[in-house]
Amino acid sequence: MIETIGFHVRQSFKQISYAAGFQLFLFKETFNFLSRRRIGLKVLIMQILFTGVEALSIISLLSLGIGAVIIVQGAQLPDFLLGDQLYRILIIVITRELGPLLTAFVIIARSGSAITTELGNMVVSHEMEAYLSVGIHPVSQLGVPRLIGVSLSMVLLTMYSNVFGLLGSLTVSSIITGVRLTDQMSALFSNFHMIDIITSVAKSFIFGLIIAATSVYYGFSVSAAVTEVPVKTIRSIGMSIVLCIIADGLIILITVLLGASFL
Amino acid sequence: MNETGSPIIFHGVNIYFNKLAALDDVSLEFQRGKSTAVIGSSGSGKSLVLKCAAGLIFPDEGSITFEETDIASMKETHYQQMQARTGFHFQDAALWANKSLGENLSLPLLSTNPDYTNIDLKDKVAESFASVGLNLDPSLRPASISMGQRKLVSFLRATITRPEILFLDDPLAFMDREGSRQLMAKIEQFRDEGATIIMATHDSHLIKNMTDRIMVLSHGRLTASGAYQDVLPHLRELV
Numbered sequence: 001m002i003e004t005i006g007f008h009v010r011q012s013f014k015q016i017s018y019a020a021g022f023q024l025f026l027f028k029e030t031f032n033f034l035s036r037r038r039i040g041l042k043v044l045i046m047q048i049l050f051t052g053v054e055a056l057s058i059i060s061l062l063s064l065g066i067g068a069v070i071i072v073q074g075a076q077l078p079d080f081l082l083g084d085q086l087y088r089i090l091i092i093v094i095t096r097e098l099g100p101l102l103t104a105f106v107i108i109a110r111s112g113s114a115i116t117t118e119l120g121n122m123v124v125s126h127e128m129e130a131y132l133s134v135g136i137h138p139v140s141q142l143g144v145p146r147l148i149g150v151s152l153s154m155v156l157l158t159m160y161s162n163v164f165g166l167l168g169s170l171t172v173s174s175i176i177t178g179v180r181l182t183d184q185m186s187a188l189f190s191n192f193h194m195i196d197i198i199t200s201v202a203k204s205f206i207f208g209l210i211i212a213a214t215s216v217y218y219g220f221s222v223s224a225a226v227t228e229v230p231v232k233t234i235r236s237i238g239m240s241i242v243l244c245i246i247a248d249g250l251i252i253l254i255t256v257l258l259g260a261s262f263l
Numbered sequence: 264m265n266e267t268g269s270p271i272i273f274h275g276v277n278i279y280f281n282k283l284a285a286l287d288d289v290s291l292e293f294q295r296g297k298s299t300a301v302i303g304s305s306g307s308g309k310s311l312v313l314k315c316a317a318g319l320i321f322p323d324e325g326s327i328t329f330e331e332t333d334i335a336s337m338k339e340t341h342y343q344q345m346q347a348r349t350g351f352h353f354q355d356a357a358l359w360a361n362k363s364l365g366e367n368l369s370l371p372l373l374s375t376n377p378d379y380t381n382i383d384l385k386d387k388v389a390e391s392f393a394s395v396g397l398n399l400d401p402s403l404r405p406a407s408i409s410m411g412q413r414k415l416v417s418f419l420r421a422t423i424t425r426p427e428i429l430f431l432d433d434p435l436a437f438m439d440r441e442g443s444r445q446l447m448a449k450i451e452q453f454r455d456e457g458a459t460i461i462m463a464t465h466d467s468h469l470i471k472n473m474t475d476r477i478m479v480l481s482h483g484r485l486t487a488s489g490a491y492q493d494v495l496p497h498l499r500e501l502v
Binding site for chain 1: 314317318319339342343344346347349350351353355357358361370371375420421424430
């Protein structure tokens, strides 16, 4: 019994040490990426195209819909649509919370799972060993461009999601209250604070790093069998969601501790 | 640097998969400028020996040295320099599926010299295809060509940088007669130019005519080693 517990503790410790070492290497290589000229650049461009550009339609549709639903549900509360408080609520809910989190979930489902699956299959088909055999570290060639690509795409997509979320809310609010959309927009802009944008950008960038680093790690952790790939993909998705939520909570805590105004 | 001796030496190497020894206390040396065949039945550890020697897999116990430096503890730049001097031809080709055939051949060149222009790379790829009589569009993906053609492209990828040491993992597997003939001619050319060739194979023609030394593996252990005549009794069972 004690021996079994000891074995599992040792195994867990080994896994955590390996994961930490892997992440350190990934981030170290990220700093070296710019000095390596052409190798990996195409992978970066393809990653931005897949994560950032191809997800635009689904992000805009989801954000528009959720932005509209917030107003439809909120309109059932008395005085919800009256006064400047509506704009602050929309900015806080959509820009600081829903935009980054919603975008993160879409990216986890779309790009995170794709990264783990692709890298896992490459391990199985010995393509990683082929990179090593020509003197290119696969983490530098495949992991780093994905880390940069997903993080940059996350920031841009979150901004895009914020715009569509707010647009959805204001459009429905305009229909319900009869106030012109342009007037609502100028009122919204006058309620924007710099901390709203900083929080949104910081969260989306950190979520991007978490999603990419987790997906890449699980992709590389496939050892030999094709059957491991879906298992690692599921773990990668679950772990990415958990880590993003923890990071979200920590960022909120830091913002509160630093005294940033919430309202 | 030892110019004539053994560039790669195994010192009591053990590798375990699920607590089972896939390589069991293997100690051996590969001679510079010689052609060595590693033979054995399926699962005897031939591919593993090649991958360990090439620094693609590190041993669980023991050590492997490349020119007297332990591969597992090499610095990154040293490891890259070692890889630039070696080429590995994989049993299942292992071409990068999401890259074109041209990119599969260009990447090793860029890895050794980032100053190659796109025109240089295009010329090198065309020259390389022509050298084995391949008439393929370099923009094709590996999935759109036959396994035999993939093996040839994989061989070209391993040799396009003119490595000093060439690892060939079952080079003639999946090859038709014409492809095998072309590949053997290229291997012979490399051997004649003084490259160190280390191959895992079952092919009797390769073993008899293109190797200076043969190593026999059984259940992860090195059971015999020597010239063709010396290991003939073992060969009868295996080839």
